[in-house]
Structure formats: C-alpha cells, structure tokens
Amino acid sequence: MRRDLPYVVVWGFMLVSCYKGRLLPIEGNVRFNLIKSDTYTLLYMETEKWYPNFNLTIEFNLIQHGKTIKVELLGVYEPHILLPALGPARGIDSLTLTNGLNNLLFTYGSYTDYYAVQVDTCIHVIPIITNFTVYDSTLYGGLVRKPNIYLYVDLGTNGWCVSQPEIISFLQWLLPEYGFNPRECDDFIQYWGDKLMGSPYYEIYPITLEQIDLICPMKVSPAPDNVLRLWLYIVPTKQYRVLAPPDIPKFTRDGFVVTEWGVIIEE
Known part of the structure; x- marks a missing residue:
C-alpha cells in the first residue's frame, strides 16, 4: 500500500x-x-x-x-428479498445469493451470515459486512438485507406525486401492477404505511430490475425462473407537482420466483 x-x-x-x-x-x-x-x-x-x-x-x-x-453515496432502507416456499417443493433445499463480493447461503428453516473478503489490485484486504435476518420464514423462506451504502442511480423524471391521505390506496394499486402478490403488498404497506405520514405530498420514482442490477447485482443459485426487484425512491414535498407516469413493465409470475422490494427516502 x-x-x-x-x-x-x-x-x-x-x-x-x-x-x-x-x-x-x-x-x-x-x-x-x-x-x-x-x-x-x-x-x-x-x-x-x-x-x-x-x-x-x-x-x-x-x-x-x-x-x-x-x-457518490446513497442511503437505502432495508430491501426485502422474498424466497417463496416453492423451493423445497421443487427439490431445492438451499440457495446461494451473491452480489459479486458477498455470499450468503440460505437454507430453508435456517440461515448463515458470511463475512466476505475482497482483494483489490493493490492486494489490500477489504472486509465487507452484510447483515441478513430471517423474514417470515413460516410462509415463505425470506431474507431482509440491510445495505448501508450504494452508488449513484439515474432516476429519470417519470413518477407519481401522491398526497399523504392517498398514499395507502396508491400503494395498494401500484404494487400489484408491478407483480407483487397480496401478501407481499400487505407486508410492504404494513412496514411503510406509518412511515409516510409527515409530508403533505410524496414524489415517488420507481427503480426497477435493470437499474438495481447495475448498482446492486444479485445472483441466486439455483437460478429462479423469474426475478422481481423494485425500489421506490420517495421525496417528501410540500407542494403537488405534475409528473409523467412511467411505463410499468409486465412481470410473469411463474415457477420459482424471487421478489425484492425496498424504499429510499430523500431527507
């Protein structure tokens, strides 16, 4: 060094x-x-x-x-990675998740938290800490991932501006549009509903699979049939602003599906 x-x-x-x-x-x-x-x-x-x-x-x-x-830093709340209980039914007892630096071996009914090590071109050992906890494993094996820092993401200009009294009904409409099932929608709203009460309006910008994969790649092995990843970037604001809504990609929910949702709130 x-x-x-x-x-x-x-x-x-x-x-x-x-x-x-x-x-x-x-x-x-x-x-x-x-x-x-x-x-x-x-x-x-x-x-x-x-x-x-x-x-x-x-x-x-x-x-x-x-x-x-x-x-270039980005603070992110805990995205939830949901691994449906289809795994054991399909003969899958365990999964390995990796983002290129960190690896986590998930076994249905238990989990192991690894302390990964990266060696860069200067032969400097860099410890990477990743925290995982079991999330409602009785209904579907799941993980809560707690990242601390992410890099710059291009949000574009398309989104929605929603008044606070309408935020719950808006999420009840939006999440199924992206492909989340009723239980996942309920989990999201129960977790975030009471955290979105302090501002008259909220601008909401979706960050979808392709963008998330660029800044936070994730690989699941054995490979799922379909992956749904959605983060919402939410900006509290005092005034309503007209935004052009984005196109919502069609998600096919067949076979072994991994879903992830998360929220970033601008402070």
Missing part, C-alpha cells in the same frame, strides 16, 4: 447532488485513502443508532471539482 498518496477526512453530513440523479446525506465520519489513480477505498463508520458500530470498507468513485470533494 502506498503511503505517499493524498489522505482526506470528512466529518458530519455529506450531501451530494448529481445531474439527473439524487443522493442522500449520510451522517458519520468518512476517511479516504487513495489506493490507485482512478479509485479510492472508502472507510465508513456507521453511526445510526439502530445499527451496531462497525467499519465498512468499499471501493467507490470520487469526483473532485477544484477543492470540492463530492462523494
């Missing part, structure tokens, strides 16, 4: 604004060590009270404009 390279420490809130996308402020202390000419290693100390304290190290891209340093 080179020791003569730039070293920067940033404290407190960081708010990043990028063209055609949104990134959230993240509270904590962040330390950067340049390890090669075009990438950095980020050491991130989690400070949110409901997480244990630990250091998280990932690779990321840094943008420098003169003396201003902008860090």
Whole structure:
C-alpha cells in the first residue's frame, strides 16, 4: 500500500447532488485513502443508532471539482428479498445469493451470515459486512438485507406525486401492477404505511430490475425462473407537482420466483 498518496477526512453530513440523479446525506465520519489513480477505498463508520458500530470498507468513485470533494453515496432502507416456499417443493433445499463480493447461503428453516473478503489490485484486504435476518420464514423462506451504502442511480423524471391521505390506496394499486402478490403488498404497506405520514405530498420514482442490477447485482443459485426487484425512491414535498407516469413493465409470475422490494427516502 502506498503511503505517499493524498489522505482526506470528512466529518458530519455529506450531501451530494448529481445531474439527473439524487443522493442522500449520510451522517458519520468518512476517511479516504487513495489506493490507485482512478479509485479510492472508502472507510465508513456507521453511526445510526439502530445499527451496531462497525467499519465498512468499499471501493467507490470520487469526483473532485477544484477543492470540492463530492462523494457518490446513497442511503437505502432495508430491501426485502422474498424466497417463496416453492423451493423445497421443487427439490431445492438451499440457495446461494451473491452480489459479486458477498455470499450468503440460505437454507430453508435456517440461515448463515458470511463475512466476505475482497482483494483489490493493490492486494489490500477489504472486509465487507452484510447483515441478513430471517423474514417470515413460516410462509415463505425470506431474507431482509440491510445495505448501508450504494452508488449513484439515474432516476429519470417519470413518477407519481401522491398526497399523504392517498398514499395507502396508491400503494395498494401500484404494487400489484408491478407483480407483487397480496401478501407481499400487505407486508410492504404494513412496514411503510406509518412511515409516510409527515409530508403533505410524496414524489415517488420507481427503480426497477435493470437499474438495481447495475448498482446492486444479485445472483441466486439455483437460478429462479423469474426475478422481481423494485425500489421506490420517495421525496417528501410540500407542494403537488405534475409528473409523467412511467411505463410499468409486465412481470410473469411463474415457477420459482424471487421478489425484492425496498424504499429510499430523500431527507
């Protein structure tokens, strides 16, 4: 590891604004060590009270404009990955999930949490922490994934602006349109319904499979027949704004299906 390279420490809130996308402020202390000419290693100390304290190290891209340093970070609430109970019925006793760095072996009725290791081109060992917990495994084997940091995502301009009194009925319409079944819709609304009450309006932008795979790839083995991944980027706002609704892709729910939903709230 080179020791003569730039070293920067940033404290407190960081708010990043990028063209055609949104990134959230993240509270904590962040330390950067340049390890090669075009990438950095980020050491991130989690400070949110409901997480244990630990250091998280990932690779990321840094943008420098003169003396201003902008860090591409994105705070994400816990997406839910749902593995239907079709697995055992199809002779599948266990599944392996991986995003290229982290691996998790899921066995129906139990789970194992791995502490993965990445070695980059500078032979610097980077520990990656991934937290999983069992989610309603009596109805369908499932996992709750708790990521801490993601990279920039292009939201585009298509979405919906929904008043607070209509938010529940809107979600009851929207989620089945994307392919979620009644139980998954109920889980989503029960989890998020009372968290979307503090603003007169909410702008809602969908992030779908292709976009999520770019910033958070996931591989399931044995491979499912169909995968549904949807995150909603939600922006609380005081005023109504007319938005052009996006096209909703058709989802085929046949065979062994893995579904995932998550929410990102701009603060």
